[in-house]
Amino acid sequence: MRYSKMFIPTLREAPADAEAISHILMVRAGFVRQLAAGLYIFLPLGWRVLDRIDAILKEEMESIGAQEISMPILHPAEIWQQTGRWDVIGDEMFRLKDRTERDFCLGMTHEEIMTWLASREIRSYRDLPQVWYQIQTKLRDEARPKSGVLRTREFIMKDSYSFDATEEGLDKNYQLHAGAYHRIFGRCGLKFLQVESDPGMMGGGYSHEFMAPSPAGEDEVALCDGCGYSANVELALSAPLPNETVDWPYEEAHTPEKRTVKEVSNFLKVNPSYFIKSILVITEQGPVLALVRGDQELHEKKLSGVVGSHRPAQKTEVKEILGVEAGFIGPMGHSIRVIADPCLKDGLFIAGANKQHYHIRGVKADRDFNAEWHDIHIAKSGDMCSCGKPLHVERVIEIGNIFKLGTKYSSALNAVFLDENGVEKPIIMGSYGIGPARIAAAAIEQNNDKDGMIWPRSIAPFDVELIPLNMNDEKTVETAEMLYKALSSERIEVLLDDREERAGVKFKDADLIGIPTQIIIGEKNLREGLIEIKDRKTKELTKIKVEEVVEKARQLLAGL
């Protein structure tokens, strides 16, 4: 491809409304343009990257026996109504009507439609297993699109679905997908982790996420260096470091106007980890008191798992229900349901005295209060893994996920088969997603420097960039054209910067768009029959003979 013929609108300055590095660089390097919040246009370079990612996805999916199909994006409401998600999902679903007032939605994902197809076509255990996938646009009316291409309202997803007669079959397809995903992300040059995740609204019981470490990510995972435990903090289990044993009598402490853990902790000169944080929430079954240690945060989702949906109590409600101002609440002497984090089980603590301006020292679980014990705190760096080693928490971009769905969708849509004994059973399903644009963004987040992007070879928009410095020098142009043809004939993807630009401009643009290898053709070197190969990542320059260029490029591509 000739640079002069290609649309690569690079920008000298960073766009004002971009924050994430990948976002800034994608815009600056002319890979994408924004149409509206959460809607992006992929320009030629950006689209080439997605193409290469898609090629890897297809190869690896085919290698585990998945078959590519293509599903509509416009879905009739009835199917989503049958699984209940038409009502469960709120504003995030784009809904519309056709000219006859029939309800439709735009597909956020394709469990329903895939299952519908299976329900019509699969009859017998002999038809199973099946694995179908597509690389297709999804639409979600995100509450807050952000970080460029990382969270958008319209995006492409590789989604596959497995259909099995048995749990063992599902397990096998699940593992096959996990393996394929490892190969895919590895080939795309990403650092990534597989972590346990919360299946959420997908239903089913078992799922993992694939995460690319990056400060631009929206998720956090807890990792153990000791045993390899890794989980999304949404469900990560951890134990905080235990407190030193103290020998406090049960006694009141006057704590005038000291309400927060921090205030009381400073006032009494006792570390926050010796406090019980009492949080009143209102559930559908009434008020519940949640207790975590003073140095911890309450994990809303974990608590929801125990008490169902809930909201924090208002100040007036605290006063009404517990008879004391928020800030001086303690777990003692209440008749409402109490859920406590297990780290409060042993040792003595300080808690609110249920009396204005007083706290109590020496509070002991099971003696001074009773509670149901559940892990309801947010795991944080420094907490202990169940193996006894410390955990650390890392920010990540979710680039893929795998779910065991079970029969949630097949039961709802009557996708059944007859087994060997002629017994009708629901098909057992799995669902597996990957976001190609997130792979691209994660690759940039993980590989860049002050000059621009540094693409992994496998997904770079081109394999090499040819940079003839002086387009007015006949020999330079001649050599560039010759190398362009020679490299292209080796099926190497070449970008030839044939623009009438000064060397500096070409160098800057080349570094910005980040093609991994630059071949620089300069007048002076050429007189000695030499050209330079520059590695974008290391900036290392190597002079080689013109005749050796093709062989050298071939080696680089082969990873030698």
Added chain:
RNA sequence: CGGGGCGUAGCGCAGUUUGGUAGCGCGCACGGUUCGGGACCGUGAAGUCGGAGGUUCAAAUCCUCUCGCCCCGACCA
């Protein structure tokens, strides 16, 4: 949805406090000189000041409403 910020030329911004004929840098077009890390000189084109309404002799500037974009949070199949 709650909180905050911002909408002025293709891009990045100043001008708004204190109303008085819209500016800078980059980019773009043309001419010349340059030519291995975003050149220089000259000339030029380009703006409904997000939109609507209002106040005023006069509004980018003041008032009201509205739309859009970004960030934090909530939400996130």
